[in-house]
Amino acid sequence: MTAAAPDFSNWNIVERYPHDIWRWMRANDPVFWWDKTDGRPFWAITKHADITTIGKRPTQFLNAPRLTIEPTAERDPDREMAFPPTLIQLDPPKHGIYRRLISNRFTPRALKRFHHDIDQIGREIVEDLVSEGKEGECDFVEKISAPLPIAVIAWMLGLPKSDWNLLFDWTNRIIGAADPAFQVEGKTPEESSMEAMTEVFMYFSKLVEERKKEPADDLITLFTQMQVDGEPIPPMDVLAWCLIIVIAGNETTRNATTGGMLAFVEHQSELRKLQDDATLLGSAIEEVVRWSTPIIHFARTATEDFELRDKTIRAGDAVALFYPSANRDEEVFEDPYAFRIDRNPNRHLGFGVGEHFCLGAHLARLEMQVAYKYLLPRIEEIELAGPVDRLHSSLVGGVKHLPIRYKLKEA
Numbered sequence: 001m002t003a004a005a006p007d008f009s010n011w012n013i014v015e016r017y018p019h020d021i022w023r024w025m026r027a028n029d030p031v032f033w034w035d036k037t038d039g040r041p042f043w044a045i046t047k048h049a050d051i052t053t054i055g056k057r058p059t060q061f062l063n064a065p066r067l068t069i070e071p072t073a074e075r076d077p078d079r080e081m082a083f084p085p086t087l088i089q090l091d092p093p094k095h096g097i098y099r100r101l102i103s104n105r106f107t108p109r110a111l112k113r114f115h116h117d118i119d120q121i122g123r124e125i126v127e128d129l130v131s132e133g134k135e136g137e138c139d140f141v142e143k144i145s146a147p148l149p150i151a152v153i154a155w156m157l158g159l160p161k162s163d164w165n166l167l168f169d170w171t172n173r174i175i176g177a178a179d180p181a182f183q184v185e186g187k188t189p190e191e192s193s194m195e196a197m198t199e200v201f202m203y204f205s206k207l208v209e210e211r212k213k214e215p216a217d218d219l220i221t222l223f224t225q226m227q228v229d230g231e232p233i234p235p236m237d238v239l240a241w242c243l244i245i246v247i248a249g250n251e252t253t254r255n256a257t258t259g260g261m262l263a264f265v266e267h268q269s270e271l272r273k274l275q276d277d278a279t280l281l282g283s284a285i286e287e288v289v290r291w292s293t294p295i296i297h298f299a300r301t302a303t304e305d306f307e308l309r310d311k312t313i314r315a316g317d318a319v320a321l322f323y324p325s326a327n328r329d330e331e332v333f334e335d336p337y338a339f340r341i342d343r344n345p346n347r348h349l350g351f352g353v354g355e356h357f358c359l360g361a362h363l364a365r366l367e368m369q370v371a372y373k374y375l376l377p378r379i380e381e382i383e384l385a386g387p388v389d390r391l392h393s394s395l396v397g398g399v400k401h402l403p404i405r406y407k408l409k410e411a
């Protein structure tokens with residue numbers, strides 16, 4: 001028998017993580033046609049298996065036409081034209097060709113050569129907090145989870161340290177455009193985000209020119225040297241590479257690290273378990289990514305009619321892949337609403353699945369390992385010191401501020 005639906009008549013997909021709605025959909029209508037929106041209607045895909053099916057069919061479900069669902073007004077097409085598509089907006093065959101230009105830089109093996117530097121960056125950030133005293137209060141986002149990925153990405157790109165803060169501001173304004181805290185006064189979310197994108201482009205244009213004249217051992221130099229069929233890639237594509245690394249690598253890792261910290265505060269027995277057995281760090285990080293699932297959705301557009309369960313997705317229809325819902329799927333995860341750092345297996349979709357599987361997954365894991373490895377063993381007591389301030393976004397389930405109060409033990 002079909003259970004009564006929760007009242008989601010006013011469901012607005014910027015309402016972060018509506019787990020009760022997704023749970024109902026998974027059980028009763030996993031391929032759900034949502035047409036009560038100011039924007040264009042879409043299919044809400046909520047089951048792990050269905051998201052996997054779609055993610056692995058990149059020619060039947062495209063990224064380029066519509067990568068995200070806009071809950072209210074549609075995107076301005078002029079904006080779409082203004083910037084070149086980044087890797088995640090490409091479809092086969094170009095997507096594979098472009099991804100292969102860089103993918104070997106992000107394998108666990110290739111990242112080994114950066115371990116030492118990333119470790120150093122992470123240790124300094126944690127030490128900065130620890131040096132403030134054995135007891136204290138701070139905003140975990142400001143102190144640890146925001147600076148770490150910014151520093152790592154900026155360092156890999158080869159940006160001067162004095163500019164690292166600029167990245168923080170730009171990613172906030174681009175990803176968090178729908179949040180009033182990041183909007184520029186008198187501007188719409190679209191305008192705020194467009195303004196930040198323009199600044200990023202201008203900034204990187206300058207650096208790209210510098211690296212062409214004076215190559216260095218960094219990602220920007222790599223982008224300037226990329227070739228397809230013996231020809232350099234177009235200058236706008238070089239800039240698109242800079243943009244995707246900045247955008248994709250920052251907010252996501254920040255929010256996973258923050259989401260994990262919040263989970264440890266709320267499930268202190270799991271924190272103690274990790275303190276007692278450091279070998280659990282790897283599985284703990286996978287559980288943090290499953291638990292927090294920073295990317296709420298990405299969308300695809302069907303190129304042909306496609307039967308999924310009892311529904312027909314028509315050519316041209318948009319589907320929203322709700323990764324956090326897949327990561328609570330009762331058919332895949334035992335006790336999915338429990339945070340368990342030793343969960344095994346843990347086939348979460350926090351990094352997506354298929355053609356566009358997160359390029360930076362290993363890097364993200366490494367960054368989180370560094371943050372947790374130096375901090376968590378030191379925690380004697382920890383609690384929230386105020387409300388968790390969340391980002392208003394349908395794309396990234398961000399936490400703007402996580403106030404914590406802590407007592408540390410000796411190293």
Ligand code: HEM
Nearest residue numbers: 087088248249252253256295351352353356358359360364
């Ligand atoms: C915990 C942190 C992270 C999470 C949760 C995350 C999540 C995701 C997700 C869900 C996707 C889309 C996958 C799909 O559509 O199937 C993605 C793609 C991507 N991510 Fe990440 N990401 C993280 C960190 C990073 C980092 C550190 C980088 C830095 C390089 C990065 C670079 C990318 C890129 C370039 C893509 C596009 C890949 C493609 O289209 O082929 N991500 N990520």
